[in-house]
Amino acid sequence: MSPYPGEEASRPTMTAEANRGYANGRARQREILEKAVALFGESGYRGTSLREIAARCGVSHPGLKYHFPTKEALLLAVLEQRDEDDSARMAADDPVGVEGLRRLVEIAALNADRRVVVDLFTSLAAEATTPDHPAHTFFAERYRKVIAATTAAYEHAREQGHLVAGVDPATAARQLLALMDGLQVQWLYDPATDMAGTLRAHIQRQLTVPL
Amino acid sequence: MSPYPGEEASRPTMTAEANRGYANGRARQREILEKAVALFGESGYRGTSLREIAARCGVSHPGLKYHFPTKEALLLAVLEQRDEDDSARMAADDPVGVEGLRRLVEIAALNADRRVVVDLFTSLAAEATTPDHPAHTFFAERYRKVIAATTAAYEHAREQGHLVAGVDPATAARQLLALMDGLQVQWLYDPATDMAGTLRAHIQRQLTVPL
DNA sequence: AGCAATACTTACCACATGGTAGAAATTCTG
DNA sequence: CAGAATTTCTACCATGTGGTAAGTATTGCT
Numbered sequence: 322m323s324p325y326p327g328e329e330a331s332r333p334t335m336t337a338e339a340n341r342g343y344a345n346g347r348a349r350q351r352e353i354l355e356k357a358v359a360l361f362g363e364s365g366y367r368g369t370s371l372r373e374i375a376a377r378c379g380v381s382h383p384g385l386k387y388h389f390p391t392k393e394a395l396l397l398a399v400l401e402q403r404d405e406d407d408s409a410r411m412a413a414d415d416p417v418g419v420e421g422l423r424r425l426v427e428i429a430a431l432n433a434d435r436r437v438v439v440d441l442f443t444s445l446a447a448e449a450t451t452p453d454h455p456a457h458t459f460f461a462e463r464y465r466k467v468i469a470a471t472t473a474a475y476e477h478a479r480e481q482g483h484l485v486a487g488v489d490p491a492t493a494a495r496q497l498l499a500l501m502d503g504l505q506v507q508w509l510y511d512p513a514t515d516m517a518g519t520l521r522a523h524i525q526r527q528l529t530v531p532l
Numbered sequence: 533m534s535p536y537p538g539e540e541a542s543r544p545t546m547t548a549e550a551n552r553g554y555a556n557g558r559a560r561q562r563e564i565l566e567k568a569v570a571l572f573g574e575s576g577y578r579g580t581s582l583r584e585i586a587a588r589c590g591v592s593h594p595g596l597k598y599h600f601p602t603k604e605a606l607l608l609a610v611l612e613q614r615d616e617d618d619s620a621r622m623a624a625d626d627p628v629g630v631e632g633l634r635r636l637v638e639i640a641a642l643n644a645d646r647r648v649v650v651d652l653f654t655s656l657a658a659e660a661t662t663p664d665h666p667a668h669t670f671f672a673e674r675y676r677k678v679i680a681a682t683t684a685a686y687e688h689a690r691e692q693g694h695l696v697a698g699v700d701p702a703t704a705a706r707q708l709l710a711l712m713d714g715l716q717v718q719w720l721y722d723p724a725t726d727m728a729g730t731l732r733a734h735i736q737r738q739l740t741v742p743l
Numbered sequence: 744a745g746c747a748a749t750a751c752t753t754a755c756c757a758c759a760t761g762g763t764a765g766a767a768a769t770t771c772t773g
Numbered sequence: 774c775a776g777a778a779t780t781t782c783t784a785c786c787a788t789g790t791g792g793t794a795a796g797t798a799t800t801g802c803t
Binding site for chain 1 (some may be wrong): 551574575576579649654655657659661662671672675676679697698699700703707708709710711712713714715717720721722723725729730733734737738
C-alpha cells in the first residue's frame with residue numbers, strides 16, 4: 322500500500338512521524354527528490370517525464386509512483402522541500418534591516434554554486450504563471466511572502482536611518498527581488514554574470530551605510 | 533508542395549518575395565503565428581501542441597504543418613516575427629543616452645497591455661536556458677545584443693554628464709534588463725504590479741536629470 | 744522461522760504527441 | 774473554362790505520456 326498521503330499513524334512502532342517506512346525507502350525518496358529537482362530545472366515540469374526521473378534513480382516508473390503517487394504530488398514535494406531549505410537559510414533567524422538585505426546578497430552568491438536550484442526556480446516560476454499550473458499558488462504565495470519580508474527589511478533600515486532619502490521600501494523590495502530573478506536568468510545564459518556583485522551594487526546605492 | 537523554406541522564387545508572377553502563395557494562405561500564416569504566440573506564452577513551447585494551435589485557427593494539424601513544417605520552425609518564426617516587431621519599436625531610430633532609457637520604460641508601459649507577448653518571452657526565456665532548446669541561441673544572442681545596446685545608452689548618458697557618479701554602464705545595463713525581466717514575472721503573478729513606475733524609479737536614481 | 748509492512752517489477756491501458764502519405768478542395772492564371 | 778499552383782483534409786504511424794493492476798522481492802519485527 323502506498324504511504325501517501327500518510328495521515329493516520331498506527332503501524333509498527335509509531336515513533337516519529339518523520340521516519341515512516343524503512344530506511345531504504347526514505348533514502349529512495351530523497352534520491353527521487355534530488356533527481357526531480359535537477360530534471361524539473363533542466364526541462365521544466367511539463368518537459369520532464371516520470372520515466373526519466375525514475376530512470377535516473379535506477380527505478381521503474383511505477384517504482385517512483387509508489388513514493389509519489391502523482392506527478393503533481395512530486396512537484397509539490399520538490400517545491401516544499403526546497404522552500405524549507407531556503408527558509409532555513411533566509412528567514413530562520415529573522416534577518417531585519419540592512420542585515421536582511423545582506424543576507425539576500427549572500428544567497429545570490431551561494432546560488433552561483435547551485436545551478437540546479439536556480440534552474441528549478443526560474444523554470445517553474447515562469448511556467449507557473451497560468452493559474453491552472455499546479456505550482457501556481459505556490460509561487461504566487463511565495464512572491465507575496467518574500468516581497469513582504471523584504472519590504473519589512475527596508476522599513477527597518479529606514480527606521481535606523483540607513484536608507485537614502487526617497488527610497489520607498491515597498492518599491493525597493495519589488496525592485497530587489499525582480500533584479501534577483503532577472504539576474505538568475507542572465508546568469509543561466511552567461512555564467513560569467515556576477516549575480517552577487519550586481520545585486521550588491523544596486524543595494525548599496527540605496528543605503529547610507531556600507532553593506 | 534510546401535512553400536517552406538522557400539528559397540528559390542520562380543513560380544507564377546514572382547513579384548515581391550514577401551507575398552508568395554495566395555492571399556488566403558498568407559492570412560492563415562499570420563493567424564497561426566498569432567495563435568502560436570498566445571499558446572506558447574500560456575503553456576510554453578513544450579507544453580503546447582500543434583493540434584491545439586491548429587484547432588484555434590480552425591484548421592487540422594497537418595493543415596498547420598503545411599505552413600510551418602515543424603514545431604521548431606513555427607517557434608523560430610514566432611520569435612523572429614516578435615523580434616522584428618520589438619526592434620522596430622526600440623532600436624529603429626537608434627535611441628541613445630537618456631532617451632534610450634526612457635524608451636525602455638515606454639516599452640514596459642506598453643507591455644502592460646500585451647500580456648501575451650510578456651507571457652511569451654518570460655516563458656520561453658526561462659525554458660530555453662538549456663543549450664539544446666531550439667530557442668536557446670535566439671535568447672542568448674538577444675541578451676547579448678540588448679545588454680550591449682543598453683550599455684551604450686548608459687555610456688552616452690555618462691558622456692553627457694547625465695549619470696550619477698559611481699554608476700558603471702555595463703553593470704547598470706545588466707541591472708536594468710534583469711529588473712525588467714523580473715518585474716514582468718511579478719506582473720504576471722500580480723497584475724497590480726507597476727512595471728513602468730518601478731522601472732522609472734530605478735533609473736531615476738542613477739540620473740542627474742529627470743527622466 | 745513466520746509474518747506483515749514496505750518497496751519494488753512487469754505488463755498493461757487510454758490517450759496525446761509530432762510527423763507523414765495521399766487524396767480532395769480551393770484559388771488563381773491563361 | 775481548363776490546368777496548374779496552392780491550400781487543406783482524412784487516415785495513418787511510431788513513440789511517449791501519466792496512470793493502473795497484480796504479482797514479486799525485500800525488510801524489519803516478534
